[in-house]
Amino acid sequence: MDSRxxxxxxxxxxxxxxxxxxxxxxxxxxxxARPCEVVVIDDASTDDTAGRLERYAGDGVRVLRVPERxxxxxxxxxxxxxxxxxxxxxxxxxxxxxxxxxxxQLARLEAFDGLGLSVVYCRRIAFDHLTGRQFPVPTPLLExxxxxxxxxxxxVSTSQVMVSREALTRxxxxxxxxxGSQDYDLWLRLAAAGYLFxxxxxALAVKHAHLVLQMSADPGxxxxxxxxxxKKWRATIVxxxxxxxxxRWIALRRVVIAQSYLMQVRxxxxxxxxxxxxxxxxxxxxAGGFPVAFYARAVGLVLLGWPPYxxxxxxxxxxxxxx
Numbered sequence: 001m002d003s004r005x006x007x008x009x010x011x012x013x014x015x016x017x018x019x020x021x022x023x024x025x026x027x028x029x030x031x032x033a034r035p036c037e038v039v040v041i042d043d044a045s046t047d048d049t050a051g052r053l054e055r056y057a058g059d060g061v062r063v064l065r066v067p068e069r070x071x072x073x074x075x076x077x078x079x080x081x082x083x084x085x086x087x088x089x090x091x092x093x094x095x096x097x098x099x100x101x102x103x104x105q106l107a108r109l110e111a112f113d114g115l116g117l118s119v120v121y122c123r124r125i126a127f128d129h130l131t132g133r134q135f136p137v138p139t140p141l142l143e144x145x146x147x148x149x150x151x152x153x154x155x156v157s158t159s160q161v162m163v164s165r166e167a168l169t170r171x172x173x174x175x176x177x178x179x180g181s182q183d184y185d186l187w188l189r190l191a192a193a194g195y196l197f198x199x200x201x202x203a204l205a206v207k208h209a210h211l212v213l214q215m216s217a218d219p220g221x222x223x224x225x226x227x228x229x230x231k232k233w234r235a236t237i238v239x240x241x242x243x244x245x246x247x248r249w250i251a252l253r254r255v256v257i258a259q260s261y262l263m264q265v266r267x268x269x270x271x272x273x274x275x276x277x278x279x280x281x282x283x284x285x286x287a288g289g290f291p292v293a294f295y296a297r298a299v300g301l302v303l304l305g306w307p308p309y310x311x312x313x314x315x316x317x318x319x320x321x322x323x
Contacts, residue, residue, distance in 0.1 A: 006087050007085040007086050008085045008088070008089050009035060009039055009085030009089070010035045010088075010090075010091055011076060011088055011089070012093050013041045013075035013079065013092070014040060014041070014045065014075075014093035015049070016047045016049060017047075018045070018048040018049045021049055021052055021093045022053075022056075024091055024093045025053070027099075028097065031100075031101060032099050033102040033103035034102075035060070035102060036085045037083075037084060038060055039064065040063045040093075041079050042063060042064065043074075043075045044067060050063075050065060064082060070176070071179075073173075073174035073176040073182045076173065077174055086164070086165060086166075087164055089101075089161070090183075091158075094208050095159040095207055095208055096205075097204060098125075098203075098205075102162070104122065104200045104204060105162050107200075108120050108200050109198070113198075114198060116196050117196050117197065118163065118167040118190065118195035119161060119162070119163050119164070119190055120161070120199070121156045121160045121162070121200070123136060123139045123141075123202060124139070124160050124204075125203045125206045126209060127207065127208050128209050130266070130270050131310065134206075141199040141201055142197065144196050144197065145191060145196060146187075146191050146197045147188065148241070150187055150188055150191055151237060152249075158183040161183075167195050170193070171193055171195075174186055178229070179221045180218075180222045181222065181226070181256075182225075184229075185229060209263075217260050219261045219287070222256060223257060223287070251289075254290060255294075261283065261284035261294070262284070262294050264280040265277050265280045265284065265298045266301055268280055269301040269305060269306040274302070274305065281301075281302050284298055
């Protein structure tokens with residue numbers, strides 16, 4: 001058995017993130033288990049992203065500049081192709097890691113039952129820049145074959161995950177056809193191919209919300225992504241679990257879309273753009289098929305505006321936390 005500790009390449013795709021990309025790079029370089037390299041793929045940025053990255057080139061950081069925009073999946077796939085490590089750890093350029101993230105994931109691989117794992121994830125912290133709240137996101141620690149769990153609402157985000165480069169190569173990396181949910185589709189394909197997942201209980205990835213605009217957060221993009229996902233996975237889901245499970249899966253994926261619509265309403269309301277908030281709310285109503293709670297929150301934001309709505313939300317959280 002090879003006793004050498006596996007090497008890890010960090011892959012960071014970015015586009016027009018000059019104001020924040022350094023935070024992601026520095027969090028990768030600050031790992032207590034230092035990666036063998038940090039590969040940043042600049043997806044044809046038009047701001048000063050390239051200039052911000054220049055100062056790190058050569059210090060364990062490689063910057064690959066794409067002359068024409070290709071999207072997040074293509075950028076990540078280029079990073080996978082360029083990676084030299086045994087494992088690839090993905091980090092979105094608007095997120096960051098706690099210093100022990102890679103160390104704890106490597107320790108999970110070195111545990112007595114870690115030898116057969118091909119995907120290792122950690123839990124995450126959500127940082128909401130509208131409210132200033134930071135909180136751990138409760139994620140069940142599931143291990144082994146997680147295909148059924150992925151179809152039942154369990155999910156992890158890209159910045160939480162470290163994957164064997166061999167496994168990534170065999171399943172073909174991220175699907176560039178998908179405009180959204182590319183990471184979820186990759187986890188499905190890895191699990192369906194028999195690759196085993198392992199988890200680290202600590203929350204070591206920080207997901208920043210409401211800091212910069214994200215194409216992946218656009219509900220229209222997510223609607224398109226779900227249509228493609230359904231074409232890809234419907235036959236498999238129905239064959240293995242039946243029509244009812246497929247219907248539940250669609251409902252769960254539409255909750256993800258509802259969250260994107262609500263985010264748009266919330267951001268517009270927080271900026272005092274009441275008219276824009278109403279437009280987003282109407283688009284959400286037209287889309288249909290979402291849980292009533294999402295509509296209630298969206299309408300509340302439109303009618304009350306951001307400060308009163310935020311005050312009521314705080315009061316409600318205190319009430320629920322009361323003994």
